[in-house]
Structures are given as structure tokens and as C-alpha cells.
Amino acid sequence: VQYSRIIGTGSYLPDEIVTNNDLAQRLAKKGVETSDEWIVSRTGIKQRHIADDSTKTSDLAVKAAQNALASAGKTAADLDLIILATSTPDFVFPSTACMVQAKLGNRGAAAFDVQAVCSGFVYALTTADSFIKAGRARCALVIGAEVFSRILDWQDRGTCVLFGDGAGAVVLQASDEPGIQAAQLHADGSLTNILCVPGSVAHGQVTGDPFLRMDGQAVFKQAVSVLEQSARDTVAEAGLELSDIDWLIPHQANLRILTFLAKKLGGSMDKLVVTVDQHANTSAASVPLALDQACRDGRIKSGHEVLMQGVGGGFTWGSVVARM
């Protein structure tokens, strides 16, 4: 087998939509001041979906996975690999991938989580592609799923307005036709401090800080520079030109990052898939959510070249070029 190919996509968002105005009202009750105007002008975000307290990452993931399996014409029994990207797992262990496997009714497939924060889906997709090319799997479920609302400090207006909950998934199958044509992953662990949740659980207690902390301007600068380079390198590895790319799906953190990137890559905004306005930043779920939306509304068609990009805590980043 020469390639792996995406044969189905799916996604799921929790029912509750919180607009910027809703959020501003809720935060005002806690003495935190923000506004729709500030959030839209700095980030492009208009609303986000928030999961209720009884919903776990695996619940969102299972629904996205079922939608992806249905669109691929596969059942859970066909899977021999399940990789789930998340930074908000159900438990310390077992992996959320194992929870999803049980809920889907698959037994025996390899199942594990990937932790690369907002680059998680691109890391997971690249890992699954490598398994398939090596002959170690034939049909993989790759999921990005998060409940970031659980790790936000609602007193910190510089971060709590930026994120939402959701899940996206793809089914990846061994194929003689392309397929995933190129993938590159990177990390620089020396940049841990610009974006982190620097806490953990030990001796029955939370140690350190359990909330997301971010140096927004440092993240912004780092994100645009690594995404541009990674896009150029990965498209070249695929033997393509930037102008061959039909759709650009970067991690949906911020509309300003997306616009800046599209300009730097010389592409028009028409090629950019944008969901950050509707979903906010859903971390590992953002790329598969955007991919599924653009496949289902008919923008992405069979044969199109799609460039997917992740960037986030670690610092981590990466890109995948896929022919749909």
C-alpha cells in the first residue's frame, strides 16, 4: 500500500451556543469586563459551543466518530486503529481513545491518545498515516475532541473568551491512490511557558495551576511564523506549489492569525476555511471540525488538495497535505 486516504469525515458540537454578548453578561456577574466589540475585533470570534457538565470529551468524540463512520460507509468493527487527540481527557488513564472504542463497540483495535494540544489532530493524522503506510493498520479512526471550557480561568478575560468545546473525526483507509501526500511535525519544548496548563494531579490533589495560561502576543508571533514555513515545506514535500492547494485549513485560533497566514502564503481568503467565528478555538477539534463542515457544505470536493495545519502548546506545529 502506498497511501492512506480520508474516506469519511464527521463532527459534533454541544447544543449550547454562548454568544459574545451572553458571555459578557455572565462574566460581568463575576466582575470581569469584556464586550462583543472587543472579542470580534481582536479575534473574529462571535460565539462558541459549551458542553454541559455531564458531557465528557469521549461523548463528543463518539458522536463525531459515528458521523465520520457513516459518511465513510464503515462500521466500528472495520477499524483496526483509533487515535484520539485531546488535552482534556476524560481521565488520567485509560486513554479517551479506549473510552471511545468501548462506546463505539469496537474490540481489539489499537487505541491511544495523542497529546499535542492544538496541533493534536495533525499529529494524530500523521501518526495514523504512518501506521497505514507501514502496513500496521488498514482502517483508522482519527479524532480531535476537547472540552476546553473545563480548563479556563473565567476570571482571566485574556483567555476565557477564546475557546469552545467540540469534536471532529476522519476515517483513514489504506489506498493505492493518494491520499495523504506529505506530512511534517515539529515541536520546540523550550517555549512551554507561552501556552500551558501548568498543573497536575498528585497525592489526591491538584498540584500547580489547573488553568490555561497564555502569553497572547508571543503565541501570535510564533504561530504565524511557524505556520508559514511549515506550509511551504509540506507543500514542497508533496511535490506541489502553493497555488495547487484548493483549501487551506489552519488551526482555528484567531481570525487575525488566519488572515495574516493566507496573505503570507499569497492565497486569497476564498481558499481559507474559517469556523473560528462560530466555534471559537476548539484546540485539537478545530481542524477536523472545519474539514467536515467544508466537505458537507460542498466546498471540498473529491480530488481537491487540502492543506491542514496545527499549532499550539508545546510549542508544537505541523502540516498535512491531503488529496480528498
Ligand code: ACO
Ligand atoms: N475583553 C476586553 N478587554 C480585554 C480582554 C477581553 N476579553 N482581554 C484582554 N483585554 C484587555 C487587556 O487587559 C489590555 O488592557 P490594557 O491595555 O488596559 O492593559 C488590552 O485588552 C490589550 O490586551 P492584549 O493582551 O495586549 O491584547 P492583544 O491585542 O494582544 O490581543 C489576543 C489579545 C487576542 C489574545 C492576541 O494576543 C492574540 O490573538 N494572540 C494569539 C493567541 C491565540 O490565538 N491563542 C489561542 C490559543 S493558542 C493556539 O491555539 C495556537
